Amino acid sequence: xxxxxxxxxxxxxxxxxxxxxxxxxxxxxxxxxxxxxxxxxxxxxxxxxxxxxxxxxxxxxxxxxxxxxxxxxxxxxxxxxxxxxxxxxxxxxxxxxxxxxxxxxxxxxxxxxxxxxxxxxxxxxxxxxxxxxxxxxxxxxxxxxxxxxxxxxxxxxxxxxxxxxxxxxxxxxxxxxxxxxxxxxxxxxxxxxxxxxxxxxxxxxxxxxxxxxxxxxxxxxxxxxxxxxxxxxxxxxxxxxxxxxxxxxxxxxxxxxxxxxxxxxxxxxxxxxxxxxxxxxxxxxxxxxxxxxxxxxxxxxxxxxxxxxxxxxxxxxxxxxxxxxxxxxxxxxxxxxxxxxxxxxxxxxxxxxxxxxxxxxxxxxxxxxxxxxxxxxxxxxxxxxxxxxxxxxxxxxxxxxxxxxxxxxxxxxxxxxxxxxxxxxxxxxxxxxxxxxxxxxxxxxxxxxxxxxxxxxxxxxxxxxxxxxxxxxxxxxxxxxxxxxxxxxxxxxxxxxxxxxxxxxxxxxxxxxxxxxxxxxxxxxxxxx
Amino acid sequence: xxxxxxxxxxxxxxxxxxxxxxxxxxxxxxxxxxxxxxxxxxxxxxxxxxxxxxxxxxxxxxxxxxxxxxxxxxxxxxxxxxxxxxxxxxxxxxxxxxxxxxxxxxxxxxxxxxxxxxxxxxxxxxxxxxxxxxxxxxxxxxxxxxxxxxxxxxxxxxxxxxxxxxxxxxxxxxxxxxxxxxxxxxxxxxxxxxxxxxxxxxxxxxxxxxxx
Ligand SMILES: Cc1cc2nc3c(=O)[nH]c(=O)nc-3n(C[C@H](O)[C@H](O)[C@H](O)COP(=O)(O)OP(=O)(O)OC[C@H]3O[C@@H](n4cnc5c(N)ncnc54)[C@H](O)[C@@H]3O)c2cc1C
Ligand code: SF4
Ligand code: SF4
Numbered sequence: 231x232x233x234x235x236x237x238x239x240x241x242x243x244x245x246x247x248x249x250x251x252x253x254x255x256x257x258x259x260x261x262x263x264x265x266x267x268x269x270x271x272x273x274x275x276x277x278x279x280x281x282x283x284x285x286x287x288x289x290x291x292x293x294x295x296x297x298x299x300x301x302x303x304x305x306x307x308x309x310x311x312x313x314x315x316x317x318x319x320x321x322x323x324x325x326x327x328x329x330x331x332x333x334x335x336x337x338x339x340x341x342x343x344x345x346x347x348x349x350x351x352x353x354x355x356x357x358x359x360x361x362x363x364x365x366x367x368x369x370x371x372x373x374x375x376x377x378x379x380x381x382x383x384x385x386x387x388x389x390x391x392x393x394x395x396x397x398x399x400x401x402x403x404x405x406x407x408x409x410x411x412x413x414x415x416x417x418x419x420x421x422x423x424x425x426x427x428x429x430x431x432x433x434x435x436x437x438x439x440x441x442x443x444x445x446x447x448x449x450x451x452x453x454x455x456x457x458x459x460x461x462x463x464x465x466x467x468x469x470x471x472x473x474x475x476x477x478x479x480x481x482x483x484x485x486x487x488x489x490x491x492x493x494x495x496x497x498x499x500x501x502x503x504x505x506x507x508x509x510x511x512x513x514x515x516x517x518x519x520x521x522x523x524x525x526x527x528x529x530x531x532x533x534x535x536x537x538x539x540x541x542x543x544x545x546x547x548x549x550x551x552x553x554x555x556x557x558x559x560x561x562x563x564x565x566x567x568x569x570x571x572x573x574x575x576x577x578x579x580x581x582x583x584x585x586x587x588x589x590x591x592x593x594x595x596x597x598x599x600x601x602x603x604x605x606x607x608x609x610x611x612x613x614x615x616x617x618x619x620x621x622x623x624x625x626x627x628x629x630x631x632x633x634x635x636x637x638x639x640x641x642x643x644x645x646x647x648x649x650x651x652x653x654x655x656x657x658x659x660x661x662x663x664x665x666x667x668x669x670x671x672x673x674x675x676x677x678x679x680x681x682x683x684x685x686x687x688x689x690x691x692x693x694x695x696x697x698x699x700x701x702x703x704x705x706x707x708x709x710x711x712x713x714x715x716x717x718x719x720x721x722x723x724x725x726x727x728x729x730x731x732x733x734x735x736x737x738x739x740x741x742x743x744x745x746x747x748x749x750x751x752x753x754x755x756x757x758x759x
Numbered sequence: 760x761x762x763x764x765x766x767x768x769x770x771x772x773x774x775x776x777x778x779x780x781x782x783x784x785x786x787x788x789x790x791x792x793x794x795x796x797x798x799x800x801x802x803x804x805x806x807x808x809x810x811x812x813x814x815x816x817x818x819x820x821x822x823x824x825x826x827x828x829x830x831x832x833x834x835x836x837x838x839x840x841x842x843x844x845x846x847x848x849x850x851x852x853x854x855x856x857x858x859x860x861x862x863x864x865x866x867x868x869x870x871x872x873x874x875x876x877x878x879x880x881x882x883x884x885x886x887x888x889x890x891x892x893x894x895x896x897x898x899x900x901x902x903x904x905x906x907x908x909x910x911x912x913x914x915x916x917x918x919x920x921x922x923x924x925x926x927x928x929x930x931x932x933x934x935x936x937x938x939x940x941x942x943x944x945x946x947x948x949x950x951x952x953x954x955x956x957x958x959x960x961x962x963x964x965x966x967x968x969x970x971x
Contacts, residue, residue, distance in 0.1 A: 350803035350811050364958040370967050391969045398958045408860055408943025419952040441808050449939055517804045553785055639831055753795045
């Protein structure tokens with residue numbers, strides 16, 4: 231491997247340049263992915279040994295977690311305080327809150343149990359925006375086609391169809407909750423283009439789309455008389471009845487270190503992604519609570535999962551300064567024209583190609599010696615912000631206040647200096663298998679949001695996650711009320727015992743215990759575990 | 760290659776009354792993690808948008824106490840830090856303001872009934888000084904009291920709902936909730952965007968089917 235140019239030297243050599251031709255690529259996108267994308271590396275998958283997805287490919291670190299033993303013992307359940315609700319929602323990002331709101335509107339009493347505070351999530355961090363096909367020169371069909379294409383045709387078409395058709399109504403619902411979107415002088419919603427798409431389809435609120443969404447949904451939830459919330463109370467296990475249907479969950483209070491067993495007619499799992507597992511040692515853009523708990527809980531109960539070997543590495547995570555490594559720089563900034571540039575000032579990829587392709591292209595520059603090297607040996611490429619500002623004076627301050635705050639914190643002057651970036655672990659493409667009503671393969675258990683799979687195939691387009699969480703979150707809320715089964719009288723851990731036997735028999739036990747709840751460096755431990 | 764960087768020289772700071780030796784050149788949260796200090800309740804996004812890591816901080820060479828976000832604050836020698844408790848959900852400042860969003864030309868009247876104490880603002884700047892995001896909170900309350908809800912709400916685009924302004928207000932005003940009401944009511948009372956309205960109508964007429 232060639233080493234690339236040291237950071238200081240590259241910084242000296244950098245020049246603003248309004249005319250950078252794109253270097254033609256000698257290899258096509260498919261090869262680029264095969265040779266350089268982390269998902270395609272030889273060591274990126276193993277076959278699962280236990281559970282419904284036995285024999286399916288899975289990332290080795292995730293496989294270890296899915297096949298981990300649980301610290302939960304019967305005594306925790308036996309001594310737990312018992313409470314009852316109609317709908318239990320696990321997680322309070324956009325998916326959890328929208329599910330709770332619709333369930334509440336449809337007359338159910340709802341309990342939200344969440345790991346940190348309501349709204350501490352990946353949702354609050356989203357910057358780029360939310361997809362919805364609303365422009366005259368765009369159609370839901372194009373949105374559908376491009377979602378499938380970007381995902382390498384691995385998505386469940388029925389889910390994608392439903393999601394793209396829901397898009398405009400999702401936006402209307404969000405406005406009715408009190409969410410603001412950027413508008414032009416005629417009062418139309420502003421739109422911009424996402425990588426891998428043909429039309430302007432991303433709606434946004436400056437670069438604070440997730441913050442605005444979460445602020446509004448959190449307040450709606452707080453104001454709702456049927457919704458109760460429990461902060462700092464992660465779910466540590468799902469509970470089942472004799473038939474193996476989901477009948478509730480075991481919660482653990484981080485504050486009191488006590489357990490609570492919740493009996494529910496329906497359980498909606500909306501616990502988000504797993505960036506904090508730092509797969510392949512990558513930095514991540516995710517919030518601290520994104521540790522893949524939902525997948526572990528659902529898998530033990532017997533719910534089917536899918537695409538466990540497919541993850542999104544967002545092309546533009548900050549690589550320097552190192553204290554901020556992994557922090558996301560929104561794709562919105564490439565949508566408005568920012569270019570990626572290597573150590574010799576050359577453009578090497580269409581910045582709005584699908585994310586996996588852009589990621590692979592960056593990895594290639596670094597591996598082939600055209601990157602910019604840090605003292606630690608890690609490499610990145612430039613995101614050419616000064617040239618963008620030169621082309622469109624004022625754009626940074628006007629459209630990207632959150633980005634400017636990041637530059638301030640990082641001591642970078644974006645008017646003069648480009649930003650060193652490299653891919654950061656961003657999104658879990660797969661997850662729990664659901665149908666159009668968000669039902670999983672286990673009766674009584676519903677899933678919505680990043681924890682579920684099937685929509686984005688093997689690669690997601692910017693803005694489709696925020697659309698997904700509201701589209702499916704609302705549907706999960708409605709379905710959980712309409713279909714909940716009357717008899718859920720028992721709260722048992724039989725499924726866990728069966729799963730334990732299976733891992734023992736297969737010698738598949740991994741050294742770790744799950745769910746993780748927090749990344750290892752937060753030094754968390756569960757009492758009694 | 761995790762987000763916690765390589766260890767550096769160490770420095771002494773005080774956190775919630777306890778003296779700790781932490782590595783310099785880190786954000787406060789990263790440094791605390793490295794000491795094994797169990798503060799998992801007070802960090803989430805690490806990007807300064809969720810508000811969970813709010814702190815009161817006094818630097819060695821200053822007499823003033825500042826409000827800040829721990830994930831956005833670098834370790835400085837001798838700094839004294841307190842992670843204040845959040846207001847109880849049941850506290851009156853938060854509970855009393857129940858409302859339903861509605862379409863109405865009377866939003867500013869509605870504001871007066873939901874947040875009557877907003878009129879008592881004594882312009883003490885307490886809220887503005889407290890805000891770690893540099894928002895002119897007091898000006899927001901002034902604008903809201905004048906019935907300029909859209910303008911008031913605009914000031915709070917980057918509000919992370921850390922409640923520090925509410926905690927600081929001697930009149931028991933909850934400025935960030937006033938602002939959120941202002942933003943939300945502005946959103947629902949804007950005319951439906953034309954591009955969105957057209958698309959919704961076309962969908963209703965069933966004109967836009969998906970072909971596989
Ligand atoms: C920095 C960043 C920027 C992004 N930008 C965009 C964008 O511009 N557009 C876009 O479409 N998408 C974007 N995404 C992706 C998108 O934000 C997420 O995929 C989406 O918000 C996930 O929503 P969710 O509700 O499923 O999960 P989250 O919002 O992550 O919420 C999960 C919730 O579950 C809780 N939880 C976790 N485990 C447990 C447990 N064991 N018990 C109880 N609660 C638990 C968490 O604390 C959290 O409250 C971005 C993501 C990141 C990280
Ligand atoms: S809640 Fe108050 S103090 Fe906190 S960011 Fe918002 S306006 Fe500032
Ligand atoms: S702290 Fe309260 S009284 Fe003082 S300026 Fe702010 S809103 Fe007014």
